Amino acid sequence: MQKTTLVKFLAALLVTALAVPALAADTIKLGVAGAHSGDLAAYGLPTKDAAEMVVAEINAKGGINGKKVELMIVDDQCKPEIATNVATKLVSEGVNIVIGHICSGATKAAIGIYKGAKIIAISPSATNPPLTKSGEYANFYRTIAADDDQALLAAAFATDTLKAKKIAILHDKGDYGKGFADFAKAAIEQGGKAKVVMYEGIQPGAMDYSAVIQKLRNEGADLLIFGGYHPEASKLLSLMNKKKIKVPFIGPDGLKGDGFLKIAGKDAEGVYATGPKDVSKLPLNTKAHADYKAKYGKEPGTFFDQAMAATVAALNAVKVAGGTDYDALTRALKTSLVDTTIGKIKFDAKGDAEGVGFSVYQVKNGAFVEVK
Amino acid sequence: MDFQYLFELLCGGIVKGSIYALIALGYTMVYGIIQLINFAHGEVYMIGAFVAFIVAGVMTLSGYSGLTVLLLAAVVAVIYSAAYGYTLEKIAYRPLRNAPRLSPLISAIGASIFLMNYVQLAQTPDFLPFPELVPEFEFMAPIERYLSSADLVILIVTTLTMAALTVLIKYTRIGKAMRATQQDLVMARLVGINVDRVISATFIIGSVLAAIAGVLIASRTGQINAAIGFVAGIKAFTAAVLGGIGNVPGAVLGGLVLGIAETLGAGYISSAYEDVFAFALLVLILILRPAGLLGKAVKQKV
Amino acid sequence: MAENKRSKLLEVRGLTMDFGGLRAIDSVDLDIFAGEIVALIGPNGAGKTTFFNCVTGIYEPTAGDVLIHPPGGVSRRINGMKPNRITALGMARTFQNIRLFPAMTVLENVMIGRHCRTATTIIDAILRSRRAVREERETVDQSYRLLEKVGLADSADEFARNLAYGAQRRLEIARALATDPFLLLLDEPAAGMNPQETSELDELIVRIRAEEQLAILLIEHDMKLVMNISDRIYVMEYGKEIAQGTPREIKENKKVIEAYLGEEVHA
């Protein structure tokens, strides 16, 4: 009887494994990959919403070149090993173009699989510089500027506008935060206008950062650049305020959002953060935000604008190329200018969107305001 | 040598260490009695902080403020943590009292994962801003670089709590029963001590301490999420082992030593390796003194 | 100082053991000669089990010497040696609170006793080398033979935890015998047994001594058993040795009677 149990088990396994969704013919398959569950879901879900909105609108108008667009949404939880699995899933099921992934690490893990299958991926949020600048991933595009750009901006702002002389740089040891910190450090050292007096990683999620703050004061830093996300930033700020350490604080675009304002509360006041250029005045952007609010009853989350732009650009390329041929799509993405929520964009030779960039923002009265 | 800096770091280390100590007491007391690592103790601390956050949030939005909010939030948090600690023991540990040693430990890990995800689902996986419940005292201004108002409150409350605990263990009926049970569970049962009640009481007391620690630390760092219990729990457990698990003064000493070691390591070497210092210290001490700083080398009964 | 008639196997001199400030054993001397059955008796808490633990390496004594003179082997001082080394040198024990391996079969429990007499390595085991196969066969044979000796051959494939109490005690003896000892130390082998089982045990111990040609040191409270089988008896009280001699001598010793005053003497 043991045998039958085992056989049943294996049979069940097989049935599950074989239950591949029937391949619907004649649609354009648009993959959406990112973190939709887990800690980083807040960064991935807006992209899913954006893609759904764009595709719903296009399908309502009859699709592209007479074909409906079909979304294939997969969750990578921002984990590299899951990303490779969902990427093979997309490839296996015949995806034509992918919007994603969200995190740089997951993107790096997945992009090779798309490359092997000649599929283009456009990320709204993977800001790790080598993704485009190394030239290794010809099939990768993004609608957000790379980390080194914002780090350069942050460094210049610190030394030129705020005239800081002794700069402390902290980071959360993560891919994103440390990348930002490293580029800022290099830029400051190269600029020669200020000294980096402290450069250190902190343990994300730790209970207490008071030691590192004491050190900051001990080194006599007159400005702090932080590479990382909002929870650690607000914890640092809260402790700095309690210890009455008042130095300007500059963070990357990971801080520029409601998450940071919500959690840091009054500690956020006066904090600087770099972030994508203000595009909220663009008519397309205003419309997209209004539509979103009408549909979900709240403001869209992080990377929503970039995701809208990525989806629109992808589908525009399909339209211009007249199909989903890899070479034709590549040509279309690099030549055809398309109007999006982040402005009129096309992609440069390496895959970065031309015309997107960063500005510096400051928190004033509980909201980010662009510093002119 | 910059003594001012050293002193700043030491103060920070003591504050951090006293929080570790408060949580470590819960581990050590439970271990002392039933030789179980209550892996889910950190989650009880986290739940305390969450309940305080919710009470404080509701009250603040209904227009209350100041000390009323702090006290009520703390009291409700303590009640709920105690209730969770009690329930946890009943469900996850009591049925395993006579099981092989690994079973309750694994059950504890399971309970920890369950509670963390329960809070994540019921509330949110995101970080939440914890209101600053401790006001800024004027008289602290001159020494703020060493000790902030919140730090002062932490030190006072932890000292009082530990004093209360000492009195409880030394002089009350339940305290004596706890000590008897710690010496020899079977014998305690023979002389008529209701061991189940003692164990429940131990869990409740440990949970109360954890909740107090949760409210204090959350109002200091200004944020909470469902994962804070895991991080704090591991550190506090390390502190308990460091001091000699099962030993109440050991937990306090272990907490302080760990807090100071981490702060000095971060201040003089690098904060990137803070956790490495903590665990390296643990390994070192266990190799040199396998029973911890104050633990007695227990001769196993053969 | 070669003893011509009977060779000395174990020689304990001034053995002292402190726990913190408490002196559990105070300068105890004890000798065991080949082929003897020696009993160690005394009221509860006299330090008998602690004495065993010191001799078998579970504790390291605070002072004194434990010397062994294995037949045909080299004499040595074994204070502070690890228990497994001492077992390998030829002294094996049982425990007061039975310590079997409950989730292993009865046969496997005995096979563990052969561990220190075999040499199969990890590589041997993976490749099932000729040595591994031969050793395994020998181990199974010898273990089975010991099970037959203690009357447990029928339960060889049972889990040890499922054995009855008396059978578990006998299994412990078989497991200890599997280590090929020259001296067997039994810690209250009759505890918890009914009279029927005790008399069987009595017979078993005597038979083992004869067949395996070894000496036996036992701690026991059952005076009937002790008086029946022992050649000599040592008496301890409060960590000190208060008397030694033949059963008859001990029975008449005043100190011993005093020590047991209030305790039931089954004699």
Add this chain to the structure above:
Amino acid sequence: MAHLKRSFGIGLWFMFLTLPLVVVRVNTLSQEVQWRWSNLLWVGVGAFAIAWFWQFSINRRAAGRASTVADKPSLAQRLADDPVLSRRVLLGAAAVAIVFPWLVSTGQNFYHVNVMVSALIFVVLGLGLNITVGLAGLLDLGYIAFFAVGAYTYALLSKNFDLGFWTCLPLGGLMGMLFGVILGFPILRLRGDYLAIVTLGFGAITKIVLENWDTLFGGAAGLANIPRPELFGLLLDGRQKSVYSYYIVLALVALTIFVTNRLKNSRIGHAWMALREDEIASVAMGVDMARTKLSAYALGAFWAGLVGVVFAAHNNFINPDSFTFMDSAMVLAMVVLGGMGSILGVIIAALALKLLPEYLRAFAEYRMLVFGAVMVLMMIFRPQGLISDTRRKYDYDGADGANGEGDHGGK
């Protein structure tokens, strides 16, 4: 009736317990309090039902304990005792495993193969930890660190010295083993609970070092472009690569099963189990504790290192995020849920824990919740795991003294 009343009380108690967390949600940004009273009702009803069932099960368990003095042989034990049947089942399973890629992958569709590779990697991890925890009883909460050692060994050797997959495979295993020995040496004499926290610490330290030492390990950014396994210099497309990885890891699984099985019933395996059951009795019976523990610890680490190499090669990319405490806990759960020491149990548990979430993404949110609860329940109601460990029976023919060769226990 008493049960009903009690369950009702428990339902109320849980409604009280969950009241603040499940009902109230404070939105600090919009300054609103959300009251979700309906949730409370669900909790109450659910707790009532579960409490009722719980009491029923606990009573049954207590009754079961009292009555079954002799354990009934489990299905697995009966299977193991019947050489013909076990051989057939084994052959069947092997056949399915071998043709699996051809059953599920057509054309460019190799998703299922890829998922299976990930799952099988965890099968090897589970079997490796089974040696340390399941057989030798050494609770290791930082096991994933050795997996990381193997993965980084391959990534670094292939990057810096251009060494191929097949050269690195044994090297990865040996590195894992080396780390196991180095770490195990000082800590293995600690008591069981201390060992748990120290190994947890080592796991954490490993991850921190990987993150911080970015000049060597690439930091949090990880190491990319790790070469896939090579096959006599042939160029393979995506699907072929996956199928190739599948066979490699399948072979590893087979090897692990073979070795574990051989060891389990050997002198070494018996010593491991004895230490697990009772340390003092083991040393008193002549088992060298330090050496035996170290061998179990190092051997467990060996498999993690070995399969770490496959992991790195299969994913092309590694970073420290794949080596967290949760991953260690996951592997531990496989061993525990499968049944400590039981090879078949661990395999089934590993496949279930890795495959179910992959195919039941809809329940992803509740996955860890259920997972935690199952760990607790399993300990209470079925501590021996899904498939309890089988014990080999040795043939003995007293009459002519021949024997014990009985190899039929070997699956």
